[in-house]
Amino acid sequence: MNNTHSETFYNRYIVENAKQHLGIDMMRFLMFKEGKFINPMKKNEILQQYIKEELDNFYNKKLLNIPEIEFCITTKCTLQCKDCCALIPQLDKTKRSEMNFSDFKLYFDKFSAAVDTIRLLVMIGGEPLMNPELPQMLEYAAENNKIDFIKIITNGTMLPNSNLLNTLKKYNKKIYLYISNYSCNPELKNLIKHEKLLELLDENQIKHQKVDEWVWLEEHGFSKAAFPENITKDKFKNCFRTKCTQIINGKLDICSKATAGRELNMFEDDSIDIINTTNLRNDLIEFYSKEYLKACEYCILCDTKVSPALQINNK
Numbered sequence: 001m002n003n004t005h006s007e008t009f010y011n012r013y014i015v016e017n018a019k020q021h022l023g024i025d026m027m028r029f030l031m032f033k034e035g036k037f038i039n040p041m042k043k044n045e046i047l048q049q050y051i052k053e054e055l056d057n058f059y060n061k062k063l064l065n066i067p068e069i070e071f072c073i074t075t076k077c078t079l080q081c082k083d084c085c086a087l088i089p090q091l092d093k094t095k096r097s098e099m100n101f102s103d104f105k106l107y108f109d110k111f112s113a114a115v116d117t118i119r120l121l122v123m124i125g126g127e128p129l130m131n132p133e134l135p136q137m138l139e140y141a142a143e144n145n146k147i148d149f150i151k152i153i154t155n156g157t158m159l160p161n162s163n164l165l166n167t168l169k170k171y172n173k174k175i176y177l178y179i180s181n182y183s184c185n186p187e188l189k190n191l192i193k194h195e196k197l198l199e200l201l202d203e204n205q206i207k208h209q210k211v212d213e214w215v216w217l218e219e220h221g222f223s224k225a226a227f228p229e230n231i232t233k234d235k236f237k238n239c240f241r242t243k244c245t246q247i248i249n250g251k252l253d254i255c256s257k258a259t260a261g262r263e264l265n266m267f268e269d270d271s272i273d274i275i276n277t278t279n280l281r282n283d284l285i286e287f288y289s290k291e292y293l294k295a296c297e298y299c300i301l302c303d304t305k306v307s308p309a310l311q312i313n314n315k
Contacts, residue, residue: 013288018050086256114280176207258295
């Protein structure tokens with residue numbers, strides 16, 4: 001490993017880029033029959049090759065590749081989930097936000113200009129299908145050759161309208177839907193439209209994924225007092241959310257939960273202001289070098305498993 005940056009940077013940036021690169025190559029073959037077959041038995045061996053490529057990309061070619069970035073385009077949602085890891089019910093109640101195309105273009109242009117590749121762009125909410133300007137956003141992003149893949153995460157309670165369907169069809173080699181599967185929750189029986197949604201997507205040759213099982217963890221929000229540094233570092237190393245870097249209202253946070261806490265003024269704001277910064281590229285390199293962020297000091301993690309999408313007040 002090149003010692004110019006820390007072990008944290010190596011793991012959060014170099015390794016995650018390699019994993020995302022490998023995952024996208026596998027997806028290209030499985031979904032689109034493009035590229036070459038990657039033997040699952042040789043994934044670790046191939047991953048090491050990709051890590052070497054990423055080291056060369058960053059240190060020798062001076063490329064800045066982003067493993068994954070989420071754009072939260074709305075905090076509106078069709079559900080009110082008690083254990084939402086993005087704290088959307090709390091956020092939407094007091095800090096409702098819906099990104100319009102003009103703002104999306106502003107944030108996207110500034111971000112994409114600072115990097116060389118975005119391996120995975122994620123459109124998320126709330127429920128992203130509730131944003132009427134989603135098709136326009138998708139078309140704009142899909143035309144950018146720095147984007148490898150675009151994923152839309154939906155809870156399966158809405159069907160895409162004709163404008164969205166046409167956009168998904170047009171860019172069906174670059175955009176796919178990821179359907180969160182909450183069908184084991186009997187509360188949502190009359191809300192989930194998986195059967196109709198999958199039928200519509202298949203009819204229009206739109207690629208999609210739907211997990212068979214979905215496990216949620218009990219959500220306890222943030223502590224009023226910061227945790228000690230050693231506990232915070234340990235939480236950060238073991239937290240899956242650190243890969244879910246998110247942009248909302250022109251700021252970049254480590255994850256969607258951090259976004260909610262910052263927006264609700266639960267701790268000091270140490271997000272990246274992507275609009276007003278003078279050197280976003282350097283800010284991003286520093287971001288991936290950090291051992292934890294301010295939100296992590298206050299974040300309460302829990303490993304208690306709960307049923308997915310349990311609703312507040314049985315709504």
